[in-house]
Amino acid sequence: MHAHILPSGITLKHVEARQAKAIAVLGTMFAIFSRLVPSGSALLLIDVPVPFYADLRFAVFPYLVTLFLHHILALYSEIRMGSYAESQDRGILPKQFHIFGNGISFSISPIIHNAGFRHDGLPYTYDIQESRNIDEVAHLISRDEFGGASVTMPHKLQVHKYCDRESETAKSIGAINTLVVGYDGANRTITGENTDWSGLHAIINNYKTRSGKKMDAGLVIGAGGASRAALYAMYRAGIRTIYLVNRTFSRAESVRETFKDLFSVTILQNLRGLPQDIHVIIGTIPAHVTTEEQYHNLFGGCGLCIDMSYKPRQTPLLKAAKRNSEWETITGLQVLLAQAFDQYRLWTGKEPPRKVIVDAIIAHEGGQNIENIEVEGKL
Ligand SMILES: NC(=O)c1ccc[n+]([C@@H]2O[C@H](COP(=O)([O-])OP(=O)(O)OC[C@H]3O[C@@H](n4cnc5c(N)ncnc54)[C@H](OP(=O)(O)O)[C@@H]3O)[C@@H](O)[C@H]2O)c1
Numbered sequence: 001m002h003a004h005i006l007p008s009g010i011t012l013k014h015v016e017a018r019q020a021k022a023i024a025v026l027g028t029m030f031a032i033f034s035r036l037v038p039s040g041s042a043l044l045l046i047d048v049p050v051p052f053y054a055d056l057r058f059a060v061f062p063y064l065v066t067l068f069l070h071h072i073l074a075l076y077s078e079i080r081m082g083s084y085a086e087s088q089d090r091g092i093l094p095k096q097f098h099i100f101g102n103g104i105s106f107s108i109s110p111i112i113h114n115a116g117f118r119h120d121g122l123p124y125t126y127d128i129q130e131s132r133n134i135d136e137v138a139h140l141i142s143r144d145e146f147g148g149a150s151v152t153m154p155h156k157l158q159v160h161k162y163c164d165r166e167s168e169t170a171k172s173i174g175a176i177n178t179l180v181v182g183y184d185g186a187n188r189t190i191t192g193e194n195t196d197w198s199g200l201h202a203i204i205n206n207y208k209t210r211s212g213k214k215m216d217a218g219l220v221i222g223a224g225g226a227s228r229a230a231l232y233a234m235y236r237a238g239i240r241t242i243y244l245v246n247r248t249f250s251r252a253e254s255v256r257e258t259f260k261d262l263f264s265v266t267i268l269q270n271l272r273g274l275p276q277d278i279h280v281i282i283g284t285i286p287a288h289v290t291t292e293e294q295y296h297n298l299f300g301g302c303g304l305c306i307d308m309s310y311k312p313r314q315t316p317l318l319k320a321a322k323r324n325s326e327w328e329t330i331t332g333l334q335v336l337l338a339q340a341f342d343q344y345r346l347w348t349g350k351e352p353p354r355k356v357i358v359d360a361i362i363a364h365e366g367g368q369n370i371e372n373i374e375v376e377g378k379l
Contacts, residue, residue, distance in 0.1 A: 092123060093123070093145070094124065095123070095124045095125075095146070095147030095148075096124070096125055096126075096140070096145050096146060097113060097124060097126040097127075097148050097149060097150075097347065098126065098128070098129045098137070098140060099128050099129065099149065099150040099152060100129050100131055100149055100152070100155050100159070101130070101131070101150075101151070101153060101154070101155060102130065102131065102153065102155075105128060107152075108364060109126065109128075109150055110127060110128060111361055111364045112340045112344075112357050112360070112361065113343075113344065114126050115353075115356055115357045115360035116344050116352050116353055116357055119353045119356045120348065120353065122348060129149075134155040134162070141162050141179065141190060147181060148178070148180050148181055148343070148347045149178070150177060151177050151179060159176050159179070160176055160192050162179075162190060163179065163190050163191060164189040165189065165191050165192070166193075167193045167194065169193075169194050170192045170193055170194040172232060172258075173196075173197060173228045173229055173232050174228060175194060175196070176193065176194060177194050177196050177339070178192070178194065178342075178343050179192060179193070180193050180346050180347065193346060194229065195339040195340075197228075197229040197233040197236070198233070199335055199336075199340075199341070200233035200282065200306065200335060200338070200339075201233040201236050201237055202338050203304075203306060203334065203338055204234070204239075204280060205237055207304045208237065211304075211328075213279065214279065215280060216279060217243070217276055217277065217279055218234040218239040218241070218278065218279065219243045219268075219274070219278045219281045220242070220244050220282050221245055221246075221271075221281070221282070221284060221317070222245075222246055222283065222284035223244060223252040223255045224251075226308045227244070227246070227255060227282075228258060230282040230284055231244065231255065231259060233282075234282070235259070235262060239279075239280060240263075242263065242266070243265070244256065244266070244268070245269075245270065249267065249269070271294065271295070274298070277300060278298065279301075279304070280305075280306070281299075281305045281306070281317075282305075282306045282308065283306070283307040283308060283309065283315065285309065287309040287310075287311060287312065287315035287317070288311070290315065290316045290317060292317075292319045293320075295316065295321075296320055298320065299321050299323065300324070301326065302324075302327060303326075304327070304328050304330065305317065305321035305327050305328070305330070306335060307329075307330075308332050309332050310331060310332025310335075313331050313332075315331075315332070318331065333361075337357070337358070337361075340352075340357075341354065341357075
């Protein structure tokens with residue numbers, strides 16, 4: 001091409017170079033636009049009059065390069081993070097998960113599940129549905145987009161009326177803490193599950209395997225909803241001598257009655273003078289009504305002490321256990337995580353991304369490392 005001198009002193013090559021740059025910018029814009037409206041970009045390229053381009057190649061080349069880079073980046077982020085778009089491509093529909101309960105405004109369950117959903121690129125959300133009565137939230141269960149729910153007090157014993165079926169374990173324990181949506185042919189079904197016990201069971205089994213210590217006798221302190229899961233977890237972990245102690249004796253008796261066809265429970269009047277060495281102790285009393293001193297005689301020998309109560313993280317029961325270095329302790333937060341991991345598996349069919357979830361909780365707690373949360377190992 002000849003370089004004609006124009007009156008302004010600008011050569012034709014300069015003009016073409018400027019046009020080329022402008023067209024390159026246009027090409028890039030098309031590529032970006034194509035991210036939003038994939039077929040729209042192609043239409044735009046066709047619709048713009050050809051004479052507008054000094055050379056169409058200037059537009060097509062940056063367009064293709066940008067598009068290529070975009071797809072490489074998108075692929076990388078989908079592999080690493082997963083994405084909403086990807087899940088839609090896979091035909092996964094948006095779903096809503098909830099926690100139903102009373103006095104749950106500070107629940108960390110949304111942190112746990114939303115961190116997992118985000119990481120796995122699932123178009124799911126999990127929120128808190130504060131409700132004094134399970135009937136108040138029943139309309140959410142019947143929605144098409146309902147994906148499942150955690151159920152906490154005081155609804156664990158009432159929610160079965162909104163279930164089409166209950167798992168054998170939920171029936172045995174007499175409480176439901178998880179709603180799972182399934183399909184029986186074309187029919188949508190709601191199953192009542194219990195993961196309170198399975199989280200504890202995983203923790204006990206893990207300790208048993210790691211320590212190789214004998215686990216013959218267990219003690220459950222408290223006889224409310226959580227104690228049923230604790231007793232059942234001990235039974236399923238193969239602990240054959242199980243003691244129960246509770247402030248209200250009659251309540252302990254009714255819990256024992258629940259399990260009488262499966263295993264036997266010995267009710268103690270109090271914590272003084274235990275009949276034998278205990279290897280697993282599970283506390284199920286809200287920590288704020290307890291003191292370290294009331295538990296000081298429990299921790300001879302060695303064993304595993306779990307407190308279901310998680311406020312504060314280190315409860316008087318756990319502090320008493322820690323006085324003997326032969327006892328391992330597990331916080332209520334770890335139990336909460338273990339049961340939430342089971343819920344995550346039931347709802348998504350995926351293994352929960354433990355590290356991502358634990359990191360999200362640590363961030364939620366102001367970046368402080370939470371003592372005793374182990375991602376692999378104990379949980
Ligand atoms: N980490 C988890 O995943 C998880 C899961 C479930 C529950 N929890 C926690 O576990 C704890 C118990 O929950 P829950 O559902 O079992 O509650 P619940 O059904 O209300 O039972 C409470 C238990 O605590 C006893 N209790 C209450 N106040 C007492 C006091 N001043 N002195 C002695 N005993 C007292 C009750 O004894 P009486 O029978 O004599 O009233 C009963 O045995 C709560 O802190 C809860 O947050 C944690």
